[in-house]
Amino acid sequence: MAKIFLGTAGVPFSAKKGTTIDGVKAIRDLSLNAMEVEFVQGVRMKRETAQETGRIAKELGVRLSVHAPYFINLCSSEKEKVEASKQRILDTADRAEAMGADAIAIHAAFYGKLKPEECYEMVKAEIGEVIDKARENGIHDVKFGIETMAKDTALGTLDEVIGLSKEVKGVIPYIDWAHTFARQGGKIDYKQIIDTLVKELGLVHINSHFESLKLNKGKYVDVHVPIEANAPPFDQLAETLVKDDRISITLICESPELERDALKMKAVLEKYGYNLR
Template identity: 25%
Template sequence: MLFDNDKIRIGPTGVKKDLFFMKGRANTLRRGKRFEIPEYLSSMGLNAYEFSAGRMAKFSDSPIYEKFRVNSKKFNVAISIHAPYYISLTSETPETYEKSIERLARTYAWAVWLNAKRIVVHPGTYGKSKMKRNLTQMIIDGINSSITLSKNLYPNIKEKFKEICLCPETMGKLGQIGSADEIIEICNEVGTNKTRPCIDFGHLYTRNIGKIIGKNLYMPVFEKIEQNLGKNIVENLHIHYSKIEYTGKGEKMHHSNDSSWGPNIEPLFKIIKEQGYKPIIINESPELETDATKLMDIWKKMS
């Protein structure tokens, strides 16, 4: 089925420039050498990569993106994109809300240009609203509007948008919309032919102030997704992972995967192996591809 994975895939969200230099690649990642990233990751035994839109607001196709999508296929690296961080589908300011819809719509085009099949997005914050249901509906409406707008903005490639799913992400701060239940509800309302969850287990760990660990952090989430969205969805999830420091308000700071903070990856890998899941796992620690390689090594030893 569309969006299904052939196997578990692991990779980073970005690459560290110093390591990229050591491999004899580009003089800089900003001068037209990003297309070498799939080959670079493949040489490290990795097979996924999340391209961060970060704070970029304008997108256009280019020869560099063409080389990137060719290389992603050649080296069998699954590509996803993280939509701009300043998107807010719960903003009470109409202009901000509409611009968020437009930026998300334009990210669909960038996904096509980069051969990405998944777009990760932060839904928004609670703000001052006491009506959680109204905020959830704003997100649902915003996603549907962005899908419609993307087709109007890019009619020449709109058919390819059917190959892309939007992945609302679970969030780590208590002021952000993004519990597992909220993300499941959003995906259920929009439809699993257009969306599926991005489950960031580091975020869920900090959202629970580190109180839920081990198998008890992971398995209930998988069970909820299967019950509400279906077996096929839980088998092919998009997962973010890193160890994260927290405060009483949730997420504070990402750490390397050697840190004493949680969550630990081994219980997650054990469940994936036992259940036969085939997720894409994106490492978000500061050590990027180095820690992603360590995750891949742990997975190979356990599987």
């Protein structure tokens, strides 16, 4: 049975204050063991704060990951927007490295007027440049996670993120299970996806998000709702993970109910015989 890391996207509601450090402490108080630090509105954390966050997380046994800003589009037709996007990714990686986070989640691009394959090639080149610059700046441990996306207008099919992970050293898939479920028309085969990640990429750890999505006019849209909507069902993922000893996984709850739903996920894992530690 592989190791499972479970926590929230950002500071739990139950934290004494809204700081990241208070969030890490609240995670441990909740008997969870992971937290994704949210830079979605911009990278405003000082490097010293990132280092202190990492020190406390390590002491408490909380695994950290980081979400890069939403304002990223590596396929923008405006060069200055692409360059600003690359800098945001680099700043995110810098703070992530300082706090000892293992990976960052990136919403990489929108196709815009480009064909999907043209956007893919552009992202491949631009993220490659970012990683080269990161290595020059002493950022060696953080993995650059290209997130699977729900919208048909965004780069982020499962095949695209796997392809980028094969072609660009330092890139990994950051699997948003609900986004993939939506992108596949409301269907998901967890075991098949895990098998593919292990077989094609040799992954030993999966970074991922979990939430449910809203059904609108017969189509799942990128509006996060509590997990009892079963879109997709967590129960099946939990059972699959507990039976699979090939990989460890980070499950970050992106439900609007944050720790309430993370604790529900924990209870489902326990039902299948897995206890967080």
